[in-house]
Amino acid sequence: MLKTSLNVKSSQLVVNVLKLVLEQGKPLDRGYSISFSGVKLKPEEQARITQVVGDLMRRLNLYCYLANIQLQDAAKNAELLIVLWHEFNGLNSGKLPKASQFKRSEYQHLLTKAKKDEVLWDGCPEWLEKIGTEQLGKAWQAERKALLQPAKRYLRANQLKTTRDELKKSLSKEGIETRVVKGVDSALEVTSNSPLFKSKAFKAGLFEQQDAGSQLVAGAVDAKPGMRVVDACAGAGGKTLHLAGQMQGKGRLLAMDVEQWKLDALKDRAKRAGAHNVETRIIASSKTIKRLKLTADRVLLDVPCSGLGVLKRNPDSKWRDTSERLPVLVKLQEDILQSYSRMVKVGGMLVYATCSIMPEENRQQVDKFLANNPHFTFIEDENITPANTGFDGFYLAKMERISEGA
């Protein structure tokens, strides 16, 4: 946490980001890029601003409660929330705009009450508490607390161009300090506040920023040189590029998605990474999938999901989403699993993955699929949870096709 208060300029940038996210519905990353564009800021100051915004977003309901305002009025009262944030974190807020509106005795009274309400204290909206309790029972409490922690920055060494040890050394020469992540072969955790994307190492394609949990998912696909591999919900290719590294540029790696702009971004990233065996294909209709029937050694289905495993990285979604999205996503996941699994050849492996920690999107989804598809057999699954790992939360299940089936 910060040791000194924000200055007025930085506090104004916090306000800008909050307004973009809460009033205009921009994702947090976009809020940062718009607010920081053209503004001269030292990397350390930028890191301080993102810390304050991140923390405010993770516990927005708590800070609103302490400021005695409604959640829907958070953006309008952003300056007051920053004052509250300083007080809550034991920092002097005296020089900040709206410091004069801070009512200490009311704050102390509300703080005492808030401490008794664990769900509010952990920055959890009611809809999320309900889902978490229903789906995870007693385990939810630890996950709720883990999801309140700031997200760490992890990198994946691009095996096509370097090794993790070499990358660590190259980064250190540029003043970027990292440490090795135990249990994740390709991952480094960034321990300094250095900007990553202006580094020579990044421009040379030596790494991608990717959560360690996400690296475990792509690692489980175990794509080998010469294989035919499909990443069917590839997005902008976080995992595709990892698979390309596993394949060492040999074989065929097909990245598919329903959104062309994501595949366009993937192409740019693949170029920088030197991933020359990546082909992109838009899924225009079910025919795109049917044409690939029984052809792939590996199919990764990193399906659209609630994102409830990655809330510490995307805390803004707690205040945007509702529980109504979940059943819609569960149905979409079921359809994708049923239809896209056709691409796996006999003896090939299907990897189903989400960035959710909720069983309804995870093991229950897999069990339903296996019950209806006896030509697949279960190999193993893994719940990568924030409470157990400190990483973002993911789920993965591996299944093998044992016969052609339907």
Ligand SMILES: C[S@@+](CC[C@H](N)C(=O)[O-])C[C@H]1O[C@@H](n2cnc3c(N)ncnc32)[C@H](O)[C@@H]1O
């Ligand atoms: C969890 S994200 C994928 C993230 C990506 N694999 C990565 O590691 O960066 C899910 C992706 O599924 C895509 N998607 C949504 N509906 C789809 C569908 N019916 N078929 C294939 N992809 C779909 C979304 O556009 C999104 O990019």
